[in-house]
Amino acid sequence: MPFKKGPIPAYFRLKQIIIDDIKKKGMNPGDMLPSEREYCERFGLSRMTVRQALKELEHEGIIVRERGRGSFVAIPPIEQEGIMSFTEMVRAKGLEPETEVLEFQKRPAGPWGEFLEIGEKEEIYEITRLRKASGVPIAVETVFIPALLVPGIEAADLSGSLFTVLQERYGIEIKRSKTSFSAVLSTPEMEKVLMLGGTWPLLRVESLNFYTKPIYYEISHYRSDQFKITVNISR
Amino acid sequence: MPFKKGPIPAYFRLKQIIIDDIKKKGMNPGDMLPSEREYCERFGLSRMTVRQALKELEHEGIIVRERGRGSFVAIPPIEQEGIMSFTEMVRAKGLEPETEVLEFQKRPAGPWGEFLEIGEKEEIYEITRLRKASGVPIAVETVFIPALLVPGIEAADLSGSLFTVLQERYGIEIKRSKTSFSAVLSTPEMEKVLMLGGTWPLLRVESLNFYTKPIYYEISHYRSDQFKITVNISR
DNA sequence: TAGTGGTCTAGACCACCGT
DNA sequence: CGGTGGTCTAGACCACTAT
Numbered sequence: 001m002p003f004k005k006g007p008i009p010a011y012f013r014l015k016q017i018i019i020d021d022i023k024k025k026g027m028n029p030g031d032m033l034p035s036e037r038e039y040c041e042r043f044g045l046s047r048m049t050v051r052q053a054l055k056e057l058e059h060e061g062i063i064v065r066e067r068g069r070g071s072f073v074a075i076p077p078i079e080q081e082g083i084m085s086f087t088e089m090v091r092a093k094g095l096e097p098e099t100e101v102l103e104f105q106k107r108p109a110g111p112w113g114e115f116l117e118i119g120e121k122e123e124i125y126e127i128t129r130l131r132k133a134s135g136v137p138i139a140v141e142t143v144f145i146p147a148l149l150v151p152g153i154e155a156a157d158l159s160g161s162l163f164t165v166l167q168e169r170y171g172i173e174i175k176r177s178k179t180s181f182s183a184v185l186s187t188p189e190m191e192k193v194l195m196l197g198g199t200w201p202l203l204r205v206e207s208l209n210f211y212t213k214p215i216y217y218e219i220s221h222y223r224s225d226q227f228k229i230t231v232n233i234s235r
Numbered sequence: 236m237p238f239k240k241g242p243i244p245a246y247f248r249l250k251q252i253i254i255d256d257i258k259k260k261g262m263n264p265g266d267m268l269p270s271e272r273e274y275c276e277r278f279g280l281s282r283m284t285v286r287q288a289l290k291e292l293e294h295e296g297i298i299v300r301e302r303g304r305g306s307f308v309a310i311p312p313i314e315q316e317g318i319m320s321f322t323e324m325v326r327a328k329g330l331e332p333e334t335e336v337l338e339f340q341k342r343p344a345g346p347w348g349e350f351l352e353i354g355e356k357e358e359i360y361e362i363t364r365l366r367k368a369s370g371v372p373i374a375v376e377t378v379f380i381p382a383l384l385v386p387g388i389e390a391a392d393l394s395g396s397l398f399t400v401l402q403e404r405y406g407i408e409i410k411r412s413k414t415s416f417s418a419v420l421s422t423p424e425m426e427k428v429l430m431l432g433g434t435w436p437l438l439r440v441e442s443l444n445f446y447t448k449p450i451y452y453e454i455s456h457y458r459s460d461q462f463k464i465t466v467n468i469s470r
Numbered sequence: 471t472a473g474t475g476g477t478c479t480a481g482a483c484c485a486c487c488g489t
Numbered sequence: 490c491g492g493t494g495g496t497c498t499a500g501a502c503c504a505c506t507a508t
Contacts, residue, residue: 009477035493046479048283051494059294067494068487177468182459183418183436201418201436204459224417224439231468233412244496270474281498286475302475303505477503484496 010045014053022073029075033063086131087161095133099159103128112144115208115217123147127158130193137194138227145216172211179207194223245280249288257308264310268298321366322396330368334394338363347379350443350452358382365428372429373462380451407446414442429458
C-alpha cells in the first residue's frame with residue numbers, strides 16, 4: 001500500500017507513478033492505460049482521487065481519455081507546438097534552407113526600444129536577411145536585437161538559424177513569441193530581392209520573441225504563393 | 236432548486252451562473268465570490284460538484300482561488316493565450332462584433348472529408364458569414380462542419396460566436412487548432428461583401444479546429460489594413 | 471477561533487463504446 | 490452486454506488565512 005500518508009497528496013504521487021510507468025514500460029502513443037477502477041484497487045484510492053490525477057495528466061497533454069473506451073498515452077503533437085524557425089519550417093517541407101545577409105548594422109534602438117524593453121538610446125543590431133528554400137527566395141526578414149544580449153555576433157555565422165546561434169553561442173532559448181499576421185502589397189525593393197517581377201500580395205509577420213524577457217523583434221515578408229506559415233495553437 | 240435534472244451537467248450550468256453573476260453584478264477584478272460551501276447550500280449541490288465548476292473557471296482564467304482566503308474575480312489577461320475566436324478578438328479591441336449569415340447549406344463533404352476525417356459522401360454544413368467590428372466589415376469566413384456533430388444547427392443563432400454555440404448547444408469545446416496564414420488578392424466577390432472598392436491584399440487564414448478529433452475546417456479572408464491577427468505561441 | 475480552499479472516501483447512476 | 494469514463498452525493502479531515 002504505497003499511499004500511507006506523507007505531505008505529498010496522493011493524486012500527485014499517482015501522477016508521477018503513471019508517468020514513470022509510461023516511460024519504464026516503453027509505452028507508445030495510443031497504448032491503453034489501466035482503467036480508473038483498476039488504479040483505485042491497485043493503490044487503495046477512491047475514484048475521485050484517481051480521476052484528479054488522470055485529469056491533470058490529460059490537461060498536461062500526457063494522456064487522452066475517451067468516454068466508453070479508456071485512457072491512452074497521448075500522441076505527441078506531430079508538428080511540435082508553436083514556434084518554428086524558418087530553418088525548421090523549410091526542413092520540415094523537405095527543402096534546403098539558405099540565407100543571405102543583406103544588411104548588418106549597429107544603431108540606437110529608437111522606437112524598437114519599447115518592444116524590447118530597453119532605452120531608445122541603447123544599441124541594437126539590425127540584421128536583414130534573405131531566406132531561401134532550395135534556391136527559391138521566400139522571405140525577407142529583419143531582426144532587431146539588443147547589442148548587449150549578443151556581444152560579438154558580428155563574428156557569428158548568420159547564414160543559418162538565428163535560433164541556433166542564440167542557443168549555442170549565448171545560451172538563449174526562445175520559449176514564447178507574440179506574432180501578428182497581416183497581408184500587404186510588395187514594394188519595389190521587396191520585388192527585387194524576392195525576384196517577383198511585379199506587385200504581389202505578401203504575408204507580413206511581426207513577432208516579438210521571448211525567453212523570459214523580450215529577446216528580439218522581427219519583421220518578415222513572405223511570398224505566400226509558394227509558402228504558407230502554419231502554427232499549432234492550443235487553449 | 237434550479238438543479239433538478241436536464242442533459243446539461245450541473246457543474247456546467249453553475250459555471251454559466253457564476254459568469255453571469257460576475258457580469259450582472261458588475262463585479263471587478265479582486266472582488267470576492269461566495270464560498271464553495273455557500274454555493275453548495277444555495278443550489279443544493281455537493282461540494283465536489285461546486286469545486287469542479289470553480290476549478291474550471293480558475294483554469295479558464297476567470298477566477299483565482301486562494302487557500303484560506305477565498306475565490307476572487309481574476310484580473311483579465313492582457314492578451315489572451317492561444318486561440319481566440321473572432322468574437323473574442325474583436326471584443327478584446329474594445330469593438331462590438333457583429334455577424335451576418337451569407338450562406339447556409341447542407342451538402343456532401345467532398346474534398347473536405349479528408350480534413351474532417353469523414354467520408355466524402357457524409358454530409359456537412361457549409362456556412363459563410365460576414366464578420367464585422369462595430370459596423371465595419373472585417374472578414375468573410377466559411378465553416379465546414381460534419382452534420383452529424385451538430386444536429387439541428389439550423390435552429391441555432393449563428394449571428395454570434397460559433398465557439399459559444401458549439402460549447403453551449405453541443406458540449407464541444409475547441410481545444411487545439413492548426414492554422415495557416417497566407418496573403419492573397421481580393422476577388423470581386425470579396426470586394427463586394429467587404430466593401431473594399433478595389434483590389435486589396437487580404438490575409439487568408441485556414442484552420443482546422445480540434446476537440447480530440449477534428450471538429451470543423453474554416454477558411455477566412457481578413458482585410459488586414461484594419462485588423463491584424465495576433466497569436467501567442469509557446470514552445 | 472472561525473472560515474476558507476485542498477484533499478479524500480465509498481459509494482451511486484449515467485452515457486457511451488465495443489463485442 | 491460488460492467495461493469505460495462522466496457526473497454527483499454527503500460526508501470527512503487537513504492546511505492555511507484572517508481576526
